[in-house]
Amino acid sequence: MKHKKLIGLGVAVMAAFLMAQTPSGAYAAKGDQGPDWSKYQNDTGKFGYNTDKFAIAQLGGTYGGTLIDQVTYPGQIQSGLSRGLRMHTYLWYGVGGSTDLGAKALDYYLPKVQTPKGSIVALDYEDGASGNMTANTDAILYGMRRIAQAGYTPMYYSGKPYTLSHVDYKRIIAEFHDSLWIAAYPNYLVTPKPNYAVFPSMDGVALYQFTSTYIAGGLDGNIDLTGITDNGYGKQPTPPKPTPSPNPSVSNQDYAQNGIFTASTTVNVRSGLANNSSVVATYAPGESVNYNHIYIVDGVVKAGYVAASGNTRYVSVGLIPGESFGFRSASNTSRTYTIQYGDSFWSIANKLGVNMYTLAAKNGKSINSMIYPGQNLQY
Template sequence: MKLKNKLLLTGAATMAVLFLGLNANAARMDMVDVSNNNGYMSTAEYVSMRNEFGVKAVTVKISEGGTYKDPYAASNIKNVQAAGMYINGYHFARYATKAQAIAEADFAGGTAKAAGLPVGAVLATDVESQEANNQSKATNDRNNAAFMKEIQKFGYRADIYTSGSWANTKMTIKGRTGWIAAYPYVVSGKNWYSNNHAWQWSSTAKFRISYGGFDVSQLNSNYYTAGQKSTVKPTNKGAVKHNNRKANKHAYKKSASSKWIKEAKTYTLKTAVKLRAGASTSSNVITILPAGTTVKTDHAIIQGGYRWVRQPRFNGYGYLATGPSSNTLEYVKSGATHTYYTVKSGDSWWAIAQRNGLNMTTLASQNGKTIYTTIYPGQRLVVR
């Protein structure tokens, strides 16, 4: 989520640590980002995040590339505002040229307006795709600058989201800008990226009445809470302190035990990708898979700063990176192709599963839910 940094700083407030730590040695749960992957999120869920976990801001996925509009953007924006929290948005970037960056900014800005994202909110560009990985640092900087300059025409403030391994290697992230994702083995004891607006330190945070894992970030400035009215007042400070420490402990366990997990998925490559003999950028290149290639994988892992998937081959396995390690094992943001079903009135988990030849539990699980989760008309579910 990001743009050219001189433009990015336009109207930005000075860096200030507005949020006093509940535990000086623990990362805070100041901000959560949500998308269609999380399904429908109610106002009650956001109130619980606010009151019991100390969440102050929510950043909602708005769009991706030049055609995809997140179906839950409008309801998420509405419900976050009803919960009295700060609201922002992000666009998952697919651009590889300046012209594409401008076109995606126009698409994202228009989509955000239609979904109700208020003027003055941040609309960040999420730069972690294979398209960006294939570009030089100079090209990414130029493209990000073009996106950010264009997005400001809609009245939104701009920022860049990327992984720590890409910051200042794949693109420039100056001080007092940027939202950086990095999941350390030990969260406590260090405020990573304290000179940036925000540090996303976990992708597996759990909330009491919400299903699945969530991305959580610590805010190191007021950039994501500026220019908006909020009634954020956590009502259970004891619970906030306890849950904050618990989240830090969970993040440590999750990061320290990175391992291969079963994950059968099909990818259609939008750009050429190197297929390697091992899950490492130093492994030998077996071949270069051209754009348009369909790849079926069976396992996934996060290691070495990247998210890797394994492709069974006639004489063993091939490995390819789907993006930086900020792509969680629970949800592939880049490269995945799915078939969706739109829930209709009267539908149930059982009926949808039967209609698509799936086990009901499998259907719920691949959508990050359980068979006891309520589904709503208009909701999109992954069925393939």
């Protein structure tokens, strides 16, 4: 059982949520139920019903900067897996509005997660919020980004009233669609099935914690509304929409890109810096331009190529408005790394022997930007 639970009252939810009780072919887990566990459910967990398909165990948490492990976590994970449950993880995330405390917690706990890559790692945020909603939300999003970068499915847990008072949840679901795990109970009677008359009607709810008295004696009961508990068990999470990064400034800077440059709009290559210089070549969209370098100096796009004489010549490139390039530092040789599941800027930088801040900047990102398996990074 977690700390305090928030009981929400409401009206009957629309039919779309009622349909979530029935599993679908698209998501095998949709409509599945299961408990969540903390130290109060002992080393082996407390089981609800034979029909349960998943459980979510507490790894530990940060309580205003104090990190406390749940010694029951490893045993609960193994016990649940041995019973055929899809096991997932949550952390008590008592960071208020502090991203620094969030970083401390994630640095410590992410290496200790014992559920599979792709599985849920939820942030339990139901106490200790600061008076600054923006800061609270920033700290939550920071934690969820770190979880995603580590290769897991991030979720946010709380009650609806607490969330509406302290968190801009729409920012969360704009970046992590269907990532909310929300609690609302009709009463404290034994409740084996969800009562949708008190459903916390919000966009983005993927898990509904519908009771803290799932069975006699007390146990949290949850229902999967979207199939999210399949993640890590034959189904990988859908990458969230990346947070847009600002275009790099080109004024008084020198950027270069080795290799073949491919135009996305028509490019006129001119023999001088002025737009009225003679055009020496024109390249259409998708046509390869076999220059050794494309680079920018003081906002002017230039290209370098080897002339027939063997001497390197430089020409400016006249662009149709809206043309854009990818940039990298002119001082480094271009190398590419393909992101793997579980990677973060920190782990990649250590693997490659580079600075993680420099690595992120070279790719137009910060160390808190989302990265996804299969993407390429220049370093």
